[in-house]
Amino acid sequence: MTDMTSSVQSTFVRPAQARRDIGIKRRYAAERRFKAYGLTAILIGLFFLFVLLWTVVSKGYTAFQQTAITLPIEFSEKIIDPKNERGANPAKLMTANYPLLVRDALVKALGIDPANKPLVKQATDMVSASARTQLRDLVVANPAIIGTTATVSLLAEGNIDSANKGQIDLTVAEANRKVKDQQIEWMKKLSETGAMAKQFNTGLFTYGASSRPEASGIGVAALGSLYMMLIVLVLALPIGVAASIYLEEFAPKNRLTDLIEVNINNLAAVPSIVYGLLGLSIFINFAGMPRSAAVVGGLVLTLMTLPTIIIATRAALKAVPPSIRSAALGLGASKMQTIFHHVLPLAMPGVLTGTIIGLAHALGETAPLLLIGMVAFVVDYPGSPMDPSTALPVQIYMWANEAERAFVERTSGAIMILLIFLVVMNLGAILLRRRFERRW
């Protein structure tokens, strides 16, 4: 409207200039406005990315450190094997009362009266309950340690760890927090002597799931994810490439192939939870495969990734110029030779890029795994893809629902690890494309 009135006005006032008014100013203004919109869009995107990264990193970086209490532990024979039966019955070493060793060491280090039961309990509560297995493994691996004193670094209990990192508000009334005044005093004492210190948290990478935050890690989840990625790679890459070569190079162009193409494009957009339902009914209920196993997860993710790979591969094949095919055919190569000796090698960077992006997508997927029982608490490492395991994003989801404070940082820590994996995979895809892609 305003445009019209202004042009009408100018016609009326200065007829001579009207023909020369081609709206230069207006068009430049529009261009500037559009540029500003684009820039704003990018800035908003960057802002949210920054906020996301900031919240994750600021919450999560502490997860890579873990408080440990280093104590001289006396592996007293009286406690571990009072009747000296370990020669005849080595299983005795498995069930010995190892927490007593920790108790005695703490009582000694903190100078507590062993008869004061509540005080002793507060002291032992500072050390993770995982100390039992830690000491047991030490003794079982090396029974000669019995009767000697060795310095052992024990994990601090989750709340003590959080308090040591300043994540628990210690100013509130003692009844309202998990760390008691006496324990804070002991923490100070142990820190001064150097017995309590933060170490690099290797456990975060090696432990399986645990109800104790200090002893939980992404080990099982990472292995489960690795199994699934291998299955996806081994199945989806050959099937996807074969399907696309056939569709692109051999299949006749008719209604049926059009229908297939439409369906593949649709499948790429199907919500992933649908693949989970499919996996539950086909692989678990019909084929009788085990629940919670990485093999089922891998198969479900394969189905989910296939359309992505097929679409990327077909695009890569299409991008190879027809002159290459004609030249090969003209020199007497068969169609098969043309494809495998000339077309496919040239399309390979595109195929691999598509595969890696598909894999990265599959790595971050949780929804389909929920239905096949992989959102689970799994402690033992899976020996094979047939054993129960979880996946990295699932572990993040499960930690996010935990009540203990120490799981908050672990959730963000695990997100950082997953993000690093994804960045590395996507970088790999970009590098492959940069390095090997040919332009015509």
Add this chain to the structure above:
Amino acid sequence: MKSLKLTVAALVASAAFAGVAIARDQIQVAGSSTVLPYAKIVAETFGETFPDFKTPVVESGGTGAGLKEFCKGVGPDTIDIANASRQIKDSELETCKAAGVTEVQEVKIGYDGIVFATDSGNADLKLVPKDLYLALAAELVIDGKLVANPYKKWSEVNKDLPDVEIAAYIPGEKHGTREVFDEKMLAHGCKDAGADVAIKGLVADEKEAAKKCIAVRKDGLAIDIDGDYTETLARIASNKNGIGVFGLSFYENNADKLKVATVSGVVPSGATIASGEYPVSRPLFFYVKKAHLGVIPGLKEYVEFFLDDQMVGPDSPLAAYGLVPAPDAEREADRKAFTDGNML
């Protein structure tokens, strides 16, 4: 489509080959997310104490979903135990029996308290079911008529309550906790307010009248939380005047950020819940397939270990986490019921 079908067929064929003859040597558990933390502690300790058995796998996903998996049938490809934050329904038991799961053993593990809490910076809060009902009901009987809940502030409900806008974060309807909340707080408060009689006078159908008592307002002042307690905690952190519903164990782990409300003058704690003084609590269960006992290695030992006093007793890791142990005699009876093989 054809190529995809072929692909699926090929995958199924390979799957069927791979799936042949797997004898499961690992207990599989699924069900309630309320029971999950307890089941995790027991499973982990079980794995550490019995090195001959593998650590059980515990899935979460909710009571209903767990029981559905449980009732799929008998055999190594079905789960052994379903955790439940409520008792199994008759309809679920029928599904079970129709699928061949005829022998189901019910095991009670203890009690769980449901608490109301606000941000730790707020003044002490004293709730009674009546006030909560008046604040959260969708419709109230005023001057002999059912009208939409007019109250916007807690102080309008009861002048002893704080003068802030009503904001309650309550568990969504898919949660087992919601049922307890409806029954122990809303229905109870409805009765205390005398509204149940008044509603019956206005609504002829008895079922409809009972539903009116527990219908929660949908005008944004009562917010359903479909996620877990961590989400409720985050909501309270952003709205300091909000009141949230938590499990006792979750509250105890976050007591530095939250202030718990008394219900009818009773402070929630393990002791007051065990004695029955604190009104909002419920028993927690799990269900075992009897046919799997002795077939799945370690299943019997796991259940016995779970019921042992070193796990669910007054001085046990589960009690330390927030489970309210059943009284001594009741625990003894539960153990006996399992060894006797009592079935539903």
